[in-house]
Amino acid sequence: MIDLIKKLPKAELHLHIEGSLEPELMFRLSKKNQVDIPYKDIEDVRNAYNFTNLQTFLDIYYAGANVLLTKDDFYDLTWEYILKCVENNIIHTEIFFDPQTHTARGVPFDVVITGIKEALQDAKAKYGITSCIIMCFLRHLSQEDAFETLDAALKYQDDIIGVGLDSSELGNPPSKFKDVFKKAKEAGFKLVAHAGEEADFSYIYEALDLLSIHRIDHGVQSIKSAALMQRLKDEQMPLTVCPNSNIELKVFETYKEHNIKELLDYGLNVSVNSDDPAYFKGYMNQNFINLHENIELSEDDIVTLVKNSFKSAFISDELKEVYL
Ligand code: ADE
Ligand code: ZN
Secondary structure: HHHHHHHHOOEEEEEEEHHHOOOHHHHHHHHHHHHOOOOOOHHHHHHHHOOHHHHHHHHHHHHHOOOOOHHHHHHHHHHHHOOOHHHOEEEEEEEEEEHHHHOOOOOOOHHHHHHHHHHHHHHHHOOOEEEEEEEEEHHHHHHHHHHHHHHHHHHHHOOOOEOOOOOOOOOOOOHHHHHHHHHHHHOOOOEEEEEOOOOOOOOHHHHHHHOOOOOOEOOHHHOOOOOHHHHHHHHHOOOEEEEHHHHHHHOOOOOOHOOOOHHHHOOOEEEEEEOOOOOOOOHHHHHHHHEEEEHHHHHHHHHHHHHHHHOOOOOHHHHHHHHO
16 A cells, blocks of 8 residues: 555645755755844754644744745755655645745745745756746735735746735634635635634535635534535535644644544545645655545555545646646
8 A cells, every 4th residue: 555655656636835845955045144042953943843823833933934045045955845746756746835924024925936936946957846926915914915925926926826824813714805805706716715714614515605615625624514525525515634733733632533534435535645744744645644544445445545636636628638
């Protein structure tokens, strides 16, 4: 089974590029840019990665991102993730970035997007890896702030395929961003949103009905509503599930309690993704391996999960045919 997991060409649909910042690169950039980080060595960093919920992770994740300042920093960050794609046999990836995390520190939008984009162009040239970029609004900030971010993105519409919604979920429901998602839709962006990660399934209904999203990020709380499960199945709405993340952030206490097999058996369009792999102990293959070691998944289940990613990707039907 582990052989099959490693050999299958895969797609990733839920990956925060800032969440792929490995401690080694964090230290190198901290020294180069003279930005202090609250750790004395790599071991100290790893020890700090001990989360009790989403917010305890986000506090550390935003602090880590402070070391990213120049276009080269964003290039190196993205390139290191691409090398992990090669190792994990990921042939297509859709990458989230959080512009507000950087623009709030005075790093121009242009620096961030150009560094990421150039690395992705090189990934295509060197490894044939295809990719898209999705810009996420930070939901703990205001809708007005999100509008400003959307305005900045309009001139990069050739580079940014979609917009998403991430950060602190509880208390920041999708309804808070209804108007900015409407404008993003009118501008032609694909739409996704984190929903039902920690917050209850009402957030998933809001994301579907008020934001008109094309995919739900996480969505594991949908299992609490039979009516929602039926709807997600009927619509074949993609759920980009992130098993390691859910365990590390205590959405489920143990791997054995993870509900991905139930979602899959019910007929939902679920895929496996790594979310913030530098913080959650592993990239794509490790997510599959952990599932395999803790949950009864057949070879067909693994193949279905992988196929669902390609089916749900923001790529042309022609490219889908090639990949499927
Ligand atoms: N930003 C990075 N990772 C996230 C997650 N798992 N949930 C919400 N926001 C995030
Ligand atoms: Zn996420």
